[in-house]
Amino acid sequence: MKKGNIDVHCHLLNGRFAFDELLEIGWRWMHDDYPYKDGQMRRSVRSVKLPLPPFIRGLILYAASLFEAVTRDPEGNYRYELDCYAESAFSDSLPLLAVPLMMDIYFIFDDGGAHGRRSTPGTLTLAKRRASLEPLHVGKNLQVPFDAFAEEMKELVLQEVSERMAKEGRRAAAAVSIKKKELAEQLDAIIGECRAPREKKAGTRGSSGAGDVQMTRGYRNHIDALGEIRRKNPDSVFPFLAVDPRRIGIDRLVNDHVLHGDFQGVKLYCPLGYLPSHPDLNPVFRICIANGIPVTAHTSPGGFPSQSGEIRTFSRKKDGSVVPVFFNKAAFVKKRKPAGGECAASLFFADPLNWLEVLESPGFENLKVNFAHFGGEENIRAFAGGKAKADNWTACIVELMERYDNVYADISYCPGSDMPSLIEKIVRVHPKAGQRLMFGTDYVMLMINGCGLTSYFNEYMALPPAMLSDNAARFLKRS
Numbered sequence: 001m002k003k004g005n006i007d008v009h010c011h012l013l014n015g016r017f018a019f020d021e022l023l024e025i026g027w028r029w030m031h032d033d034y035p036y037k038d039g040q041m042r043r044s045v046r047s048v049k050l051p052l053p054p055f056i057r058g059l060i061l062y063a064a065s066l067f068e069a070v071t072r073d074p075e076g077n078y079r080y081e082l083d084c085y086a087e088s089a090f091s092d093s094l095p096l097l098a099v100p101l102m103m104d105i106y107f108i109f110d111d112g113g114a115h116g117r118r119s120t121p122g123t124l125t126l127a128k129r130r131a132s133l134e135p136l137h138v139g140k141n142l143q144v145p146f147d148a149f150a151e152e153m154k155e156l157v158l159q160e161v162s163e164r165m166a167k168e169g170r171r172a173a174a175a176v177s178i179k180k181k182e183l184a185e186q187l188d189a190i191i192g193e194c195r196a197p198r199e200k201k202a203g204t205r206g207s208s209g210a211g212d213v214q215m216t217r218g219y220r221n222h223i224d225a226l227g228e229i230r231r232k233n234p235d236s237v238f239p240f241l242a243v244d245p246r247r248i249g250i251d252r253l254v255n256d257h258v259l260h261g262d263f264q265g266v267k268l269y270c271p272l273g274y275l276p277s278h279p280d281l282n283p284v285f286r287i288c289i290a291n292g293i294p295v296t297a298h299t300s301p302g303g304f305p306s307q308s309g310e311i312r313t314f315s316r317k318k319d320g321s322v323v324p325v326f327f328n329k330a331a332f333v334k335k336r337k338p339a340g341g342e343c344a345a346s347l348f349f350a351d352p353l354n355w356l357e358v359l360e361s362p363g364f365e366n367l368k369v370n371f372a373h374f375g376g377e378e379n380i381r382a383f384a385g386g387k388a389k390a391d392n393w394t395a396c397i398v399e400l401m402e403r404y405d406n407v408y409a410d411i412s413y414c415p416g417s418d419m420p421s422l423i424e425k426i427v428r429v430h431p432k433a434g435q436r437l438m439f440g441t442d443y444v445m446l447m448i449n450g451c452g453l454t455s456y457f458n459e460y461m462a463l464p465p466a467m468l469s470d471n472a473a474r475f476l477k478r479s
């Protein structure tokens with residue numbers, strides 16, 4: 001790895017990723033095949049007009065927000081980040097190294113069987129698991145209903161994008177109609193690719209959906225895109241593979257793409273409905289510990305959480321026993337009402353205290369973990385200002401840093417020009433944090449909220465070199 005300033009937390013995804021997954025989730029759901037195949041098809045697929053999944057709106061909003069804010073492909077997103085860096089006050093400084101993190105939104109509606117629609121992953125028979133591994137395929141006899149479904153998804157995304165543009169009044173009517181036309185063409189192209197069987201590309205081992213792993217279109221395409229950017233920029237781009245323990249064969253994916261592939265580390269997004277102590281993450285963490293592979297986990301009370309009101313899942317305790325866990329949003333909110341910008345599922349699943357069962361497991365104390373967002377802006381402010389409540393996440397992460405040598409945190413998505421001085425205040429009292437905190441942008445998510453990347457770079461110019469470079473270099477280094 002060359003010496004550089006490191007953006008240890010960015011994303012290069014775009015609307016295409018979300019639309020790919022939207023089509024896959026919706027289509028599979030209508031065939032009782034989401035997130036796994038379970039039983040025979042109960043819904044009619046002969047009628048052209050299919051009932052849409054009731055929860056799909058959240059995903060349409062997500063896709064629309066990405067299509068509106070991010071107009072480039074992953075490689076274009078990377079070039080744009082380099083351009084902003086060159087434009088910023090960093091221009092005379094070290095080169096920029098980027099750590100693009102993948103997302104895996106496929107399980108966003110999975111309730112783990114809380115509503116009895118399917119059995120839990122642990123009890124799925126092998127035959128059913130195998131059936132779930134079949135790539136999304138639109139057979140000839142399903143062409144008409146698929147086209148009707150995809151067309152409806154396309155219209156809903158287009159409608160949402162134009163409503164957003166109109167509301168913000170940012171563009172003239174003519175520009176809106178050009179954008180709509182371009183977007184419609186883009187969506188048509190994606191739909192067309194869903195119909196065509198995917199040709200096997202050489203050198204993309206494990207990403208064809210063959211073998212024992214479950215692949216979805218958006219996930220697979222994003223692995224390919226990030227792998228290509230890495231191969232073109234081997235010394236300056238270090239992608240992280242999105243890991244969700246519910247994806248069948250996830251340890252195999254980590255083996256193929258992280259241990260023996262183009263990916264540097266592992267990304268977890270627990271608010272989508274699982275704990276870091278999920279039993280199927282255990283083999284993944286073992287690979288990470290044995291090879292010094294870094295893990296980044298979303299740790300702020302906001303973000304893009306599971307859309308299920310109830311989730312049935314499991315937790316592996318430090319003594320090795322596995323216990324069931326049940327999340328009930330309504331009951332949770334009664335006890336701990338989320339403040340503005342907070343989400344119940346994030347508060348429940350992304351709580352840094354959940355990591356104790358992992359880090360206190362025998363042999364797991366050296367796992368390298370980055371608690372992304374350092375507990376989130378509000379927690380950082382309260383902690384730096386000496387107003388932290390007992391359950392302050394930033395305080396908890398600092399305590400973990402003081403206890404474990406390989407606990408890190410990034411300060412991505414923390415807008416506010418006073419942030420570097422708040423961080424400095426924390427480090428004065430807790431010097432360990434000065435050796436573990438890392439710079440990050442959360443680009444392209446930053447764009448969705450209308451923040452400029454160049455000005456973000458300028459605001460963080462004030463960070464000490466350890467946080468801009470050395471700490472992240474140590475975190476990323478594999479053994």
Ligand SMILES: [Zn+2]
Pocket residue numbers: 009010011442445
């Ligand atoms: Zn992020």
